[in-house]
Amino acid sequence: MSQQMFGLQGQTALVTGAGRGMGVGIARTLGRLGARVAVNDLFTERAADTVNTLRAEGIDAFPAAADITDYDQVAAMVARVNAATAGIDILVSNAGVPAEGMGYKKFLASTPADWQRFVNLNMFGLMNICHATVPGMQERGYGRVVAITSESWRAGLPMGIAAYAASKAGAVGFIRHLAAETGRSGITVNALSLGTMNNWDSDALAKKTCFVPRAGSPEDVGAGVAYFASPEAAWVTGQVLPLNGGALTA
Template identity: 65%
Template structure:
């Protein structure tokens, strides 16, 4: 009998996994036995992350693509299918444009700034669904997981209105998509992150705002995704799981 939450024999593709939370997700899935394709915008970062995990004994490849370009996204999925034979687990982790968050007041922002977030967090998610879900549905098993943010349900004075709007759109899409796929063995869920340890000052804020007084880590995110990707989570779909240290409870 396989151990609990085993992903042996499954193939995963994680976007934005060249570093940070995405790399934590890739490592967790590989540790559970999955073969993992690490996507990043930059080829060198994808390759370096893949080499790092291979040095730890995992079966990993690096695949670069700009996932906001539908053609590149489809080509990336095709490369992973060619290398692994299937994409059983897809994790939409990439969420911040390459030039950063661009914090600032919404009324002083430019529509071009909004579009970056909509392209990355909503449009790319929709194109990814069309690229990977047909194969999952044909095989009768699949996991489509989106890393979202607690900013979709809690206003914060950080100047991230466009980012939060794109994540809220992703939440709505996840729930509706789950209704289309659940009867065919494919689950669709989101993991909604609170204050994470990937920016300066996060630990100080988390110590004050979280019931568990620390910021979240790549390991925390990886563990959450590994559960949602597992066979044991087959009765979980259309859900947005908060991963926030208790900073929000409603």
């Protein structure tokens, strides 16, 4: 019998920021498709809670807490995951909101410290985890890297998220260049660009702005990641897939 499409049996996935929200949905989807899932979060307790939830659903998951803005912590975490598995096949860089929250603030009222926390997480965090993980993928000749970004990089909004949007735009530029550097090693690198999600009181906004009149869910994000992570997406790299219910179409 042939393997099911999008099956991830025998693979190991590392999902950052998987202690809550969209990250839980990503970890759950990859686990249901057969992957063993390393659950990263800044907070050990949140990672453990997600692992317990997934294990109760029959998913093979284990905690991998670390601060992805700290390169030494990232390198140590990746070493632990590699030691416990045959190596990381799928990396999903999902962590995107600092521990202090978004802190909506118009740019001219913000400070360099406000900007730095977004750049540290969404740029350097992504670069840290890729730098520590991709060499192992190159050695094995296979890998899938999926970055979670935001439609805020494509559309200007008066919400006070300029630094966040800039950091997400930087992530898009980075994944395209990493894709160019790694494609001949059997590695694909792509991004999902999220629109209005249901991790805040967003249904009213989504009904006004989305062709599909609802906010996006963790399940929607998990499905998008599953495609990019799959063997079937072997000829897709350096791409950004908008996941926005039709709110932006250009």
